[in-house]
Amino acid sequence: MIINISCNFLKEGYVQTENSEGIYYPFFPTASMAIKREDFDSVGGFDPRLFTGEDIDLCIKLQKANKTLWYERDSVVYHQHRAKLKELLKQFYYYGYYHPLVYENHEKSNGIKFFNLKKINVEGEEFLEFSRFLFLPFFFKGMIFLNYWIPTVIFFLLSLFSYYLGNILLGHLFLFGSLFFYYLVMYRWVGLDKLKLRAEMIYVQTLMDIVYFWGGFVGGLKRGMLYMEASARDLSKLKMDFDIDETDESIIEVREFLSSKKK
């Protein structure tokens, strides 16, 4: 049973399968992973159906077979993310798309699990982690991550939809009313003043979040389950002002490149 999956390790050592919230399964990405051949064969290798997330599946199988996992912090690999936006978004879409299948492989019981963001203190450092806080028995499987931006996006879309409906059915422009409703809901329930949403919305990271969420949702529907997954970023820590380091090489390079283009 998956309660939480994480590869977010703060310190070197044996990887703990259990934490204070119950059982969770950490994993090592195949971008850099060493494994004994006998253990790889004993759990049956990678699941050929999982085009992404096969590393999560393998690590869960290893931990269910009571194998020992170690995280080595000094060993480093530099991974290149896609530089083109379309390729990057495609990559994150497919990261999300196969997660419901991993969930289905290891979770047999029906029901919807709700996860909530929680701040955890590890050696004086705060970081965000998802923890389970509600389980509803239901006739299909589901997994819902409650994050800040999921309600924000949903209510934003709802407000646009209400504007559209108002425009079509009644012939009135309900844009201001719907946006007022949106901001009202956000202030009351989500705390928009703390989130600095405008700062959030100009980001590539937000696009990646949305695409990741959408990939998980579509993949879940294909498997007959409700799967709403989100990233755990603390939006209240965002800052609006750009503090650009003038002495930085890459910034100078970009400026030179732009000025050469103008000529």
Added chain:
Amino acid sequence: MIHQKTSVIIPSINRLFDLRVLLHSLGEQTVMPMEIIVVDNNSNTYYSVILEEFPHLQIKLFKELTPGAPNVRNRGVKESKGDYLVFVDDDCICDKYWLERILAPFARDPNISCVGSRIESSPDVSTPSLRFAFLSKALKNFYEKKDREQAHSTAFGIFRGFLNKKERCIK
């Protein structure tokens, strides 16, 4: 020695340039693996150039027609002979001590069956986009992270360290 019983398995599809960057970094490792298995997933590119380009590495090249990374990796495992399997992606660049340090825990504790390592973000080598470098720099300032090890936690942790990498914009 463990590194003499190690097979490094690299799946690759249409990414010859990145693969060559990776193989170059593998050639500079402090310890050398027994074999490096490159499995080409039916790509259009002419992969056998790497055999001529890196004659000092024990590269074995295979071609897998079934699509999908897990099939390609399983094929690589099937063709390999080492007792220890090390997986690395073709869009990665390895640190000089990467292989030595990822194999060290096996020697320390025989019970350990799987070792993971740190994965940092690096700028794209094959398509150096200055706009992206600028944006990522801005993102880094924006998030104002104290420690780069304090990764962005996600549900599945895939955003780890995506933004808080110091070397990200340095070429």
